[in-house]
Amino acid sequence: MTVINTPQDRYNAVWLIFFILGLGTLLPWNFFMTATMYFTSRLREPLTNATGQIFAANDTVGDTRSVLESKFNNVMTLCAMVPLLIFTCLNSLLHQRVPQKWRISGSLAVIFVVFLITAILVKVDMSPLPFFVFTMIKIICINSFGAILQGSLFGLAGLLPASYTTPIMSGQGLAGTFAAFSMICAIASGSELQDSAFGYFITACVVILLAIVSYFALPKMEFFQYYSDTSNSQPGSDEENKMDLLNKENPGESKPGVSLNNEETTPTISIVAIFKKIWVMALSVCFVFTITIGTFPAVTVDVKSSVADKGAWEKYFIPVSCFLLFNLMDWAGRSLTAVCMWPGKDSNLLPMLVVARVVFVPLFVLCNVQPRNYLPVMFEHDAWYIIFMIFFSFSNGYLASLCMCFGPKKVGQHEAETAGAIMAFFLSLGLALGAGLSFGFRAMI
Numbered sequence: 001m002t003v004i005n006t007p008q009d010r011y012n013a014v015w016l017i018f019f020i021l022g023l024g025t026l027l028p029w030n031f032f033m034t035a036t037m038y039f040t041s042r043l044r045e046p047l048t049n050a051t052g053q054i055f056a057a058n059d060t061v062g063d064t065r066s067v068l069e070s071k072f073n074n075v076m077t078l079c080a081m082v083p084l085l086i087f088t089c090l091n092s093l094l095h096q097r098v099p100q101k102w103r104i105s106g107s108l109a110v111i112f113v114v115f116l117i118t119a120i121l122v123k124v125d126m127s128p129l130p131f132f133v134f135t136m137i138k139i140i141c142i143n144s145f146g147a148i149l150q151g152s153l154f155g156l157a158g159l160l161p162a163s164y165t166t167p168i169m170s171g172q173g174l175a176g177t178f179a180a181f182s183m184i185c186a187i188a189s190g191s192e193l194q195d196s197a198f199g200y201f202i203t204a205c206v207v208i209l210l211a212i213v214s215y216f217a218l219p220k221m222e223f224f225q226y227y228s229d230t231s232n233s234q235p236g237s238d239e240e241n242k243m244d245l246l247n248k249e250n251p252g253e254s255k256p257g258v259s260l261n262n263e264e265t266t267p268t269i270s271i272v273a274i275f276k277k278i279w280v281m282a283l284s285v286c287f288v289f290t291i292t293i294g295t296f297p298a299v300t301v302d303v304k305s306s307v308a309d310k311g312a313w314e315k316y317f318i319p320v321s322c323f324l325l326f327n328l329m330d331w332a333g334r335s336l337t338a339v340c341m342w343p344g345k346d347s348n349l350l351p352m353l354v355v356a357r358v359v360f361v362p363l364f365v366l367c368n369v370q371p372r373n374y375l376p377v378m379f380e381h382d383a384w385y386i387i388f389m390i391f392f393s394f395s396n397g398y399l400a401s402l403c404m405c406f407g408p409k410k411v412g413q414h415e416a417e418t419a420g421a422i423m424a425f426f427l428s429l430g431l432a433l434g435a436g437l438s439f440g441f442r443a444m445i
Contacts, residue, residue: 009223015167017214017221018157021104022171023178024211025150028111028142029080030179031204033297034323036073037183038197039135043068043128068132073298074439079136080143081293081428081435087147088428091421093271100152104215107149112208114142119201122194151424158408158420160227165408165420166338169401173331178207180323187319274415275422278407281345282423284354285403286430291357292396293434295364296326298442300389304370306380321386326393333397337405345406354399360392365445372445400427 009015032039043066091103118138126134157165182203186196218224275282305317343349366378367385379385407423408416 007222007226009221014160014218014221014223015164017218018153018164019167019171019174020211020214021153022168023175024108024111024171024208025146025153025168026172026175027179027204027207028115028146030176030327031115031182031200032076032080032139032142034176034179034183034319035197035200036076036297036301038122038193038200039076040069040072041193042126042131043072066128068128072132073301074442075136076139077293077298077435077438079139081432083140083144084147085425085428085432087144088151088421088425091148091151091424096269100156103148103152104156105212107145107152108208108212108215110145111142111149112205112212114138115201115205115208119198119205122198122201147424147428150428151421154404154408154420154424155417156228156420158416159413160224162341162405162409163338165405166334166401169334169337169397169404170331173327173334173397176327177324177331180319180327184316184319184324187315269415269418271418271422274411274419277410278419278422280351281403281407281410282426284351285400285407285423286426286433287354288357288396288400288403289427289430290433290437291360292392293431294437294441295361295434296392297322298438299364299369299445300326302369302371302442303364303367303385305382306368307382317382321382321389325386325389329390329393330397333394333399334401336398337401341402341405343402345410350399350402353395354403357392357395357399360388361441363388364392365441369445375445 121134153168154165157168182200186200189196219228300322301318303318303322305314307313343353363379364385365375367388368377368380379388404423404427408419411419
């Protein structure tokens with residue numbers, strides 16, 4: 001089949017399916033992360049004063065939080081990112097032994113069940129410690145299977161043209177925006193926290209079900225069938241890779257997967273050889289998320305508004321300025337790669353821009369983060385925090401999406417799925433490193 005006769009993605013159906021699947025990969029984590037108000041409310045332990053009077057921990061003069069409350073964000077991040085790293089690594093090594101269908105559909109099914117259990121437990125009374133432990137177990141479970149889902153999905157997208165990694169990244173960006181907006185709606189409704197949380201988690205179940213249905217519809221698409229058929233594979237399925245091949249290929253060399261006498265051969269895939277081709281993109285996406293997770297949400301969620309007469313703004317400051325703004329700008333950055341991919345995949349400017357993001361660590365640390373013990377506040381006004389958040393989140397989405405799009409396109413078509421899995425591993429490595437660093441960043445304030 002020639003390039004002219006290549007099937008078209010009718011109604012952008014395949015693009016939309018990858019968008020929904022991308023939404024399903026990060027929606028679970030984002031729903032847990034933005035529901036911290038619900039989780040911490042169930043971790044408050046009653047305290048007793050000298051006269052024996054019982055009062056809530058957050059009703060004290062010093063706004064004293066229980067140990068479980070104060071450590072929830074850091075422990076939650078660690079319990080999410082370490083399993084994500086481990087299982088992404090396992091997926092990179094074992095993805096050829098476990099069928100892709102079982103990896104993706106099985107992961108979505110497990111995540112759905114965990115969310116259903118979470119919604120049911122909203123109505124069940126539990127003491128703080130068992131609730132904390134069980135919540136962390138659920139977070140570990142969701143992110144373990146989420147890692148398999150994410151790695152498999154990026155590997156699957158690596159078989160298609162480079163632009164089909166963009167809907168995954170864009171869908172992941174929408175996941176955070178959707179979760180943050182749902183949380184704000186729950187606050188604005190004025191309903192009881194438990195009732196809001198129940199509807200919140202049921203909504204997540206519906207979206208995961210939609211992702212499952214979309215995945216089973218994907219193999220029926222002619223466009224997807226063409227690119228997933230190995231007989232149509234060639235080094236680079238889009239025009240950009242064809243030009244790269246013409247520039248680099250010597251006339252007397254044979255193409256991967258085709259012998260000199262035109263007989264089909266089985267191409268060998270070496271993880272080390274692939275990594276040597278994509279290591280710049282892999283380390284770049286790792287560093288992007290190390291900086292992001294190191295500060296968000298562990299540091300950014302503790303910033304307090306400096307407005308004198310706060311009123312309702314105090315209640316909405318973190319939901320709007322932290323979670324909603326981050327996810328909106330992150331989504332915008334991810335989506336921009338659909339129309340603009342600058343700098344190019346071989347440009348030195350891309351890794352330079354990635355490294356420059358380290359400046360956001362001191363900027364957020366010197367905002368009005370409370371409580372604090374060591375460093376002074378230099379950027380007290382809310383406007384500073386909002387400006388930093390806009391550039392921080394937009395650069396995260398745009399640079400990470402560029403790296404994930406370019407990685408699989410620096411190798412041959414038969415190596416694209418493995419390259420996508422390796423890129424997903426380094427993305428998860430960045431998340432895990434950031435989770436570890438978040439303890440240090442928060443402690444030094």
